[in-house]
Amino acid sequence: MSLDFPFKQHSLCALFCILSGLGLSKWSVANNTASAADLNKAPSAVPQGMLSLEGMYHPTKKLSFETVPLTQLSWDKQDRLIESQTKDGITQLFVINPDNWEKQILPLDGNLLGILKTAAIDDKQALKIAEKLAPQISPQISVYLFNYQNDIWLLDLKNQLARxxxxxxEVAEDEALLSPDFKSVAYLKGNDLYVTDLASSQETRLTSGGSETVFNGRLDWVYQEEVYGRGSFRAFYWSPDSQRIAFLSLDETKVPLYTLAGEHAQPLKTNLTRYPKAGDPNPLAKLGVVDLQARLSWVADPYPGQESLIVQVGWTPDGKLLSAWQDRVQTWLDLRINTHNNESKLILRESSPAWTERLPLPHFLKDGSFIWESDRTGHRHLYRYLNDQGKFTLQAAVTEGDWDVRHVYGIDQNKGKVYFSANAHNPIGVDLYATNLQGGNPQRLSSEGGAHKVRWNASFTHYLDSWSGLRQTPKQALFSDNGALLKLVDDQGTPENMRGLKLATLKQQQIKARDAHLLESLLFLPPDFDPSKKYPVYQHLYAGPMAPQVIDRWTSNLWHHFLAQQGYIVWILDNRSASNKGVVSAWPIHKKLGQLELQDQLDGLEWLRSQGWADMQRIALNGWSYGGYFTSYAMTHSQAWKIGLAGAPVTDFRLYDSIYTERYMGLPKDNATGYDQGSVLKAAKDLSGKLLIMHGTMDDNVHPQNSIMLIDALIKNGKDYELQLYPNSDHSVRGDWETWSLQKAKWNFIKNNL
Incomplete structure (x- = not known):
């Protein structure tokens, strides 16, 4: 699973974002007698300035609290600033003069809908395709790909046709990718790789042997989820000259099958997935290269007889194959470059006292040297490696300090500058920086706080910055290369439906753990907060490695504000391993998940106690995925929380997938004690307080087996629980009615038990 954070991501980070919407206003903490019928009262009955659950989540009556979308701006290869406008399937592109903001329409026919309809594509489907393609339209590109009725189609704007x-x-093709020269398209058919020449439409099969268990050019479930990132199963990579394709081949024959029964339908809609749990056989990976004539070669395995993972594949600018490999439990990472006879040589090795993160491929310079991102100090920083006729040596660190580089935007070799984002000035935010290739003190270019996302033009003379903060709605502006504001393009302001609401007071603070480590936290205080009173507390967390919840970024989600209106204090605390303040802050949890996270969270509660206004006998804990794991772990390993709301919880890490789990816990056979001490199942007899378990019946990530086995253990130990199942839902409960049901269940559980 993954989170949309401006930070590094991990699989079990797939927090189920149910912080959105409005909440009920009628009931206070003292009045827990509301009936189910009350939930269906119209939002108009809600007192002015108050939120209602129905107004947030009811499928037909909910309101929108989203900000107005930002102006769609981008740069083309000629350094022109382009604005894209799409309406009713028609896209128009404008060139903007940055000096006076005058707009000149580009002579490009963007009537996507008309072109698609001319090709006899169904009107309804044509509109969907046009809406999907519109954001991709760029003045320097005239051809685009889309799928229709299981076939790959080409949209040719230059010739005004789709074909x-x-x-x-009868056979679906997917993961289509144009070559860099726009003359060919590679794609997957079944589990093999094909290429089609755009001019002749001639198709060539590049690989054979793909099957239900052998994937050529396609990621399997665990590689997609835990290594390359959820959303795309593509595992092939064009060379810069468009003449070769590198690809992964994964053989999961020995990976165990996991069955999701699909009992939400008749006949059953069963889902069978090969899913390696901790300690199970992983898919066997190898790396191939094939040319457009289907001449195939395999890269020699540099670690024969060892279990390894291939975690990055790419090319140098001059067409040499790059790859990054890790051992099974990810204690080291090797960057390798192909030489001759399909052999590869080691460029560098990264290792750590715990685990090593998957790192980006190098950023190459014209002289063959490169900038490398590394966590070797415990913080992500940049390093310059020189190239002496193919021998790479470390020159120096480009950045250093107790902060982390988040993303490298680019390198201006003419000025000798590297542009990147980092958290050097704001541990919960993201700022833009520039520094010299030789190192030195970075220059902060962004001036306002918050989370910044930047798009530079090709010559690094100007950049677009879109950003927001905890108290700042999204903005977008044009800046010069030295950070000078040239034009504020968007300042969206508070959404209309949020104006006049009595929202919570936000307070962000750092608190000291028992060893004086600073923990990031956030409070939502009731609008009429009185420090002389006692308030029950609703605590939300994720707690998983490198996945913070305290982020300096705007959200239109109002669930926490609703709870504050009802008289609850909402408390969010990132334990140090979740803070993403350097992997060094997470390394201490290695081989003992749960234990140190709990220590930090208990320290947070002690800080709450010291404030005087928190009712420490009435604290709720809520989390999904890893947050669900930690909620159930905390409820069975402490007595600090009165109730827990655990969504899709891992209840024993022996039940979760191999690549994620072994990164943090090692193999079960080598760390039985750590697995036992982190297990919820083995501590079910110690459940303290009331527990609500929520799970989708088709969750192929954290299997329902986790919740079922926990329920079995609770029953056998005489412990009560409440259960909410979501038929046909996977790891995230989607759908308007499902979300409405979920939020009603959570609210009822809170007000009836806290």
């Missing part, structure tokens, strides 16, 4: 590139509707 099918494949004609096998």
């Amino acid at each position: 099918a590139l494949t004609s096998t509707p």
Whole structure:
């Protein structure tokens, strides 16, 4: 699973974001007698300035609290600033003069809908395709790909036509990718790799042997989820000259099958997935290179007889194959470059006292040297490696300090500058910086706080910055390369439906753990907060490695504000391993998940106690995924929380997937004690307080097996629980009615038990 953070991401970070919407205003903490019928009262009955659960989540009556979308701006390869406007399937592009903001329409026919309809594509489907393609339209590109009726189609804006590139509707093609020269398209058919020449429409099969268990050019479930990132199963990579394709081949024959019964339908809609749990056989990976004539070669395995992972694949600018490999439990990472005879040589090795993160491929310079991102000090920093006829040596660190580089935007070799984002000035935010290739003190270019996302033009003379903060709605502006504001393009302001609401008071603070480590925290205080009173506390967390919840970024989600209106204090605390303040802050949890996270969270509660206004006998704990794990772990390993709301919890890490779990816990056979001490199942007899378990019945990530086994253990130990199942839902409960049901269940559980 993954989170959309401006930070590094991990699989079990897939926090179920249920912080959105409005909440009920009628009931106070003292009045827990509301009936189910009360939940269906119209939002108009809600007192002015108050939130209602129905107004947030009811499928037909909910309101929108989203900000107005930002102006769609981008840079083309000629350094022109382009604005894209799309309406009713028609896209128009404008060139903007940054000096006076005058707009000149580009002579590009963007009537996508008309072109698609001319190709006899169904009107409804044509509109969906046009809406999906519109954000991709760029003045320097005239051809685009889309899928229709299981075939790959080409949209050719220059010739004003759309045509099918494949004609096998009985077999789906997917993951299509144009070559860098825009002359060919590579794609997957089944589990093999194909290429089609755009001019002739001639198709060539590049690989064979793909099957239900052998994937050529396609990621399997665990590689997609835990290594390359959820959302794309593509595992092939064009060379810069468009003549070769590197690809992963994964053999999961020995990976165990996991069955999701699909009992939400008749006949059953069963889902069978090969899913390696901790200690199970992983898919066997190898790296191949194939040219457009289907001449195939395999890269020699540099670690024969060892279990390894191939975690990055790419090319140098001059066409040499790069790859990054890790051992099974990810204690080291090797960057390798191909030489001759399909051999590869080691460029560098990264290692750590715990685990090593998957690192980006190098950023190459014209002289063959490169900038490398590394966590070797416990913080992500940049390093310059020189190239002496193919021998790479470390020159120096480009950045250093007790902060982390988040993203490298680019390198201006003419000025000798590296542009990157980091958290050097704001541990919960993201700022833009520039520094010299030789190192030195970075220059902070962004002046306002918050989380910044930047797009530079090709010559690094100007950049677009879109940002927001905890108390700042999204903005977008144009800046010069030295950080000078040239034009404020968007300042969205408070959404209309939020104006006049009595929202919570936000307070962000750092608190000291027992060893004086500073923990990041956030409070939502009731609008009429009185420090002389006692308030029950609703605590939300994720707690998983490198996945913070205290982020200096705007959200239109109002669930926490609703709870504050009802008289609850909302408390969010990132334990140090979740803070993403350097992997050094997470390394101490290695081989003992749960234990140190609990220590930090208990320290946070002690700080709450010291404030005087928190009712320490009435604290709720809520989390999903890893947050669900920690909620159930905390409820069975302490007595600090009165109730727990655990969504899709891992209840024993022996039940979760191999690559994620072994990164942090090692193999079960080598760390039985750590697995036992982090287990919820083995501590079910110690459950303290009331527990609500929530799970989707088709969750292929954290299997429902986790909740079922926990329920079994609770029953056998005489412990009560409440259960909410979501038929046909996967790891995230989607759908308007499902979300409405979930939020009602959570609210009822809170007000009836806290």
